[in-house]
Amino acid sequence: MAEETPWQQALRYANRANPYPFYEELRKTPVAPQPDGNYVVSTYQEVVQLLHDTRVTSDGRKRGVPFSNPFEGTVITTDPPEHDVDRRRMMRHFGPPECPHMIAGFEPEIRRIFGELLDNLTGKTRIDLVDEFAFPGPVTVICKVLGVPLEAIPSFHGWIETALDGLDFGPEANDPEQQRRAAAVPDAVTALRQYLGDLIGQYRKQPGPGMLSGMANDDGPEGPLSQESLVNNAMLMLFAGHETTVNLIAHSVMSLLRHPDQLEKLRRRPELIVPGIEEFLRFESSVQLWPTRSALEDVEIAGTTIPKGAPIFLCYGSANRDSERFENPDKLDLERPDNQHVGYSQGIHYCFGAPLARLEVQIAVGEFVRRVENPRLVEDPPPYRRNQIFRGPRHVWVDIDGIRE
Numbered sequence: 490m491a492e493e494t495p496w497q498q499a500l501r502y503a504n505r506a507n508p509y510p511f512y513e514e515l516r517k518t519p520v521a522p523q524p525d526g527n528y529v530v531s532t533y534q535e536v537v538q539l540l541h542d543t544r545v546t547s548d549g550r551k552r553g554v555p556f557s558n559p560f561e562g563t564v565i566t567t568d569p570p571e572h573d574v575d576r577r578r579m580m581r582h583f584g585p586p587e588c589p590h591m592i593a594g595f596e597p598e599i600r601r602i603f604g605e606l607l608d609n610l611t612g613k614t615r616i617d618l619v620d621e622f623a624f625p626g627p628v629t630v631i632c633k634v635l636g637v638p639l640e641a642i643p644s645f646h647g648w649i650e651t652a653l654d655g656l657d658f659g660p661e662a663n664d665p666e667q668q669r670r671a672a673a674v675p676d677a678v679t680a681l682r683q684y685l686g687d688l689i690g691q692y693r694k695q696p697g698p699g700m701l702s703g704m705a706n707d708d709g710p711e712g713p714l715s716q717e718s719l720v721n722n723a724m725l726m727l728f729a730g731h732e733t734t735v736n737l738i739a740h741s742v743m744s745l746l747r748h749p750d751q752l753e754k755l756r757r758r759p760e761l762i763v764p765g766i767e768e769f770l771r772f773e774s775s776v777q778l779w780p781t782r783s784a785l786e787d788v789e790i791a792g793t794t795i796p797k798g799a800p801i802f803l804c805y806g807s808a809n810r811d812s813e814r815f816e817n818p819d820k821l822d823l824e825r826p827d828n829q830h831v832g833y834s835q836g837i838h839y840c841f842g843a844p845l846a847r848l849e850v851q852i853a854v855g856e857f858v859r860r861v862e863n864p865r866l867v868e869d870p871p872p873y874r875r876n877q878i879f880r881g882p883r884h885v886w887v888d889i890d891g892i893r894e
């Protein structure tokens with residue numbers, strides 16, 4: 490059997506908790522062709538270069554190798570001009586210039602949601618950081634932002650878990666167990682699409698709160714989003730809008746508990762949470778890799794030619810640990826200068842929800858540090874979820890002495 494490449498090793502489930510030594514090996518070949526025909530880009534400079542290269546598409550319909558992607562037909566998998574028009578149609582309901590106060594207006598609600606979650610931990614000595622804090626906060630926030638009823642959380646959470654568990658780009662993709670997980674994905678995606686399609690249909694008849702109703706009933710300067718595009722992008726926002734944030738909150742707290750000097754510094758200087766969350770995202774990127782890009786023509790980069798049609802994997806998690814760009818990249822430093830990480834990507838697909846995610850994580854982690862007394866990790870590393878893109882722990886048990894007011 491051929492020896493596995495560093496990339497294949499990084500993708501193995503056993504290495505989910507710590508893929509970084511494999512990334513370090515991978516970066517010795519900044520653009521690394523893989524046995525399956527994919528080109529993996531792992532160094533900061535090359536990732537940034539390709540993010541701004543118009544010879545690189547995000548549109549799966551234009552790539553040589555077929556790729557079934559639950560995000561098909563959304564802004565994340567289209568190129569200009571289609572991408573830009575739809576992104577503007579969505580942004581009208583989310584941020585400046587049309588809705589400059591939308592995110593800031595959610596701050597009191599976000600504080601209340603995370604505050605209540607911490608209140609509920611009163612009297613406990615052991616908590617699950619994921620199930621009791623990092624998950625329920627962002628999922629509630631994104632439901633409120635979009636106008637998805639909270640009662641739907643258990644159903645859509647199940648569908649999203651199934652879809653995430655079924656996607657595998659590594660050497661275990663062909664294992665019978667993984668094939669079974671993959672077979673369950675289409676039904677889960679169909680159920681989610683059906684649910685959101687029905688909800689949007691109801692909002693067309695009877696407008697209600699949130700972005701989905703706003704978008705369904707809007708006829709802005711560029712016309713409305715088509716029903717299909719609206720449903721696809723609603724799926725993307727519901728999904729991207731909490732999975733990433735859940736993992737960032739869990740990893741931020743874990744990183745602090747693993748670096749007591751930084752935790753102490755943050756306790757003394759709570760304002761460091763603002764640069765701090767950029768460092769948490771650089772250190773443990775919620776989107777480790779992004780698999781949808783491909784070359785529209787031969788692209789020569791770092792001594793390698795990516796042939797026309799070849800799939801390109803951008804490894805943000807590795808670029809953010811590149812020692813050519815970040816001094817002491819494996820050190821957590823809340824005061825790191827010039828921290829231009831690629832945790833939210835760059836260029837035209839730069840994360841749409843970054844301002845909301847920043848606000849949520851600042852409040853969640855800031856309040857956790859302020860209110861939770863003497864938190865200690867019980868199991869390190871904790872068990873991880875299977876998915877390689879949205880990398881995060883499944884549970885994080887933390888012992889605590891109490892909850893302050």
Ligand code: HEM
Pocket residue numbers: 547564565566576725726729730731733734737770774775776779831832833834837838839840841842843845846
């Ligand atoms: C810590 C939290 C988050 C992280 C790390 C994150 C990360 C990312 C990344 C890396 C991309 C670009 C993918 C690419 O390379 O093409 C992206 C795009 C996107 N994100 Fe986020 N995201 C977060 C939170 C959110 C939230 C809260 C929302 C919803 C409100 C959201 C909605 C989107 C959308 C709609 C796109 C597609 C933008 C486009 O293609 O123009 N994200 N995100």
